[in-house]
Amino acid sequence: MEPAANVLDLNQLRRSCSSCALYELCLPAGIGVDDLDRLDATVKDKRALDRGDMLYREGDPFEALYVVRSGALKTFVQNEAGDVQILGFHLPGEILGFDALATNLHVSQAEALERSSICELPYAKLQQVTSEVPALHRQLMRVISREVVEEHRHLVMMGRQQAQEQLASFLRSLADRYQRLHRDGSALNLPMSRYDIANYLGLVVETVSRLFSRMEEMGVLQVNRKSVRILRPELLAALCRSDAAPRRKDAG
Structure with a gap:
């Protein structure tokens, strides 16, 4: 029964x-x-x-x-x-x-x-x-x-020259996966360390930390340790394209 x-x-x-x-x-x-x-x-x-x-x-x-x-x-x-x-x-x-x-x-x-x-x-x-x-x-x-x-x-991400584009694409992909889980795609809780992110993207951890700070300064993100809020998703999407990413000498 x-x-x-x-x-x-x-x-x-x-x-x-x-x-x-x-x-x-x-x-x-x-x-x-x-x-x-x-x-x-x-x-x-x-x-x-x-x-x-x-x-x-x-x-x-x-x-x-x-x-x-x-x-x-x-x-x-x-x-x-x-x-x-x-x-x-x-x-x-x-x-x-x-x-x-x-x-x-x-x-x-x-x-x-x-x-x-x-x-x-x-x-x-x-x-x-x-x-x-x-x-x-x-x-x-x-x-x-x-x-x-x-x-x-x-593999495509690893082959890109712009480190900022790599990190932006990584965060946008996570946001898409959050939305598939019916969770808020603008509020990410990153379970991985900065070192893990750098290793995955083929970067050094100092570059990843600097890029998070830069995106905060640009008003794209709000970062509090492992909590990342996407404030301007349209700008994050633009940063995923190499032609839209700011060209700076320290981008790598």
Whole structure:
């Protein structure tokens, strides 16, 4: 017998994809109740990560894909000398683990930037469900495609000469992702450090700090440590174009 509609089952709320706040982001529109039940049966218990905890490491066997339910993570690679290159930052509703699809081994690492909650989707079970639910399979392909597009954008960003343009594009991309989460895209809470941002953009941390200060002076942003408010989104958009970015000798 199903519980009454007005009774809040906290355990079900924690476990059910249909009750999750990320429902619209992770799942295709119009997925039926029976299909949701199949997906719910696939999801393992939610995993909690503290800041600095590793979700997976390079060389770990591929067992699951992971959906960020709350918090944020970064993915990165590290060479034998210990040098790190950050590949991306992952917000609620975004999926990690695609790096292991080709070889069945993770070729990058994922670390929590703050206390986070993760939905674990064992891949073998997920394959079975997606084979039975074509809409879910199409959604998964769209998510993978979106990851590829983001990687291309990052490569283009890394190749740009104007550091100010790189940072402006990064902040605008975060704002767009916030809006997709139905959050205020003008009020960003950056879970990553200035060093992480600099590493991701291929800059030095002093340049990133200077650029934040410059954008504050221009009236584009209001910055308070990790809280960034976008005051003039139209000017931020203009700074994302190299022909509109101010040309200064210290821009790099």
